[in-house]
Amino acid sequence: MSALLDQELQVSPRETLWIADENSKALLQQGFTFAGDLLSNRWDIAKLAEDKAGRSFFSDFHFEELGRKYRRIVYTVSKEKALVHHIVNRAAEFLGEGGELVLVGGKQGGIKTYAAKAAQRFGCAKQLQKHGAEYSSTNALQDRGGEKIDDLNYTQLRRLEELGGLYSKPGLFGWNKIDRGSALLAEQFATLLPNDGAHVVDLGCGYGYLSAQLAIRGNYYFTATDNNAAALQACERNFRERGLEGVVVPSDAGAELENRIADLLVCNPPFHQGFQVEGDLTDRFLKQSARLLKTAGYALFVVNEFIPLVRKGRDYFSGVQLLAKDQGFCVYRLDL
Incomplete structure (x- = not known):
């Protein structure tokens, strides 16, 4: 290619x-x-x-x-x-x-x-x-006025009931559904919440589902980041609509963020790069997460069950604990 x-x-x-x-x-x-x-x-x-x-x-x-x-x-x-x-x-x-x-x-x-x-x-x-x-x-180009192809109104953000009223659009992965892995991770918030006022990093935020779910349960400051322009656009809209305090910034797996800022980091890392499965994507997200967390902070990751997160995570964290496993997904807590 x-x-x-x-x-x-x-x-x-x-x-x-x-x-x-x-x-x-x-x-x-x-x-x-x-x-x-x-x-x-x-x-x-x-x-x-x-x-x-x-x-x-x-x-x-x-x-x-x-x-x-x-x-x-x-x-x-x-x-x-x-x-x-x-x-x-x-x-x-x-x-x-x-x-x-x-x-x-x-x-x-x-x-x-x-x-x-x-x-x-x-x-x-x-x-x-x-x-x-x-x-x-x-x-x-022979006819500039030729019939347009259906692009699902690509440019338009839309409020979707199937996302609990969050805004999304074509151009970001899983744009019109709640990812099963993210939903499983969000279930852990019932028993694993940081203190009010904590700084939460949503790494690979998509349209902001995990931040929105956390904001229902407490008052936090969010740094949401993604590599995809459509995701950032949707997440910014959802932050405004839901009144979330924080920033939405572009970043490559969090590489541009400052060190030691997060009390809690949440992440559903991708494992595809276009049409290819990219093996080091999970490693990149783990490495940046370890850099971004405060010493007493912790990360919550959800991955497909075939991702060897325990083995990979131990290269960067002293503690890797399986919290939940369901429908092919695993949620882990990671501590420095």
């Missing part, structure tokens, strides 16, 4: 916009430089690209902030369908005359279907080329 993406990015780079989601990180880590603009909804990727791209932008794909149009837009298709549809729709608006959208991806990622939909949106013939196990689809 990186070789094909690299090849596409080298065609008129100064006239190219690279839509870089989580699947693009590997290329940036290889000492790669890109003379064009990069737009990402991932904080780590946008920061990594600051000295590697001509301009780097972090947002929930707000194309208006770029201030220009492009001859080429290159995009490795994402895992979430609504997000891909949003990018294709907006690309038709932000390409100049004669511009083209290049989609890159594997068969398992739905590239063939997206190629057909992009052709429909752009008013051009479907085009698909195979490059080993990967594909590219170059879509020339």
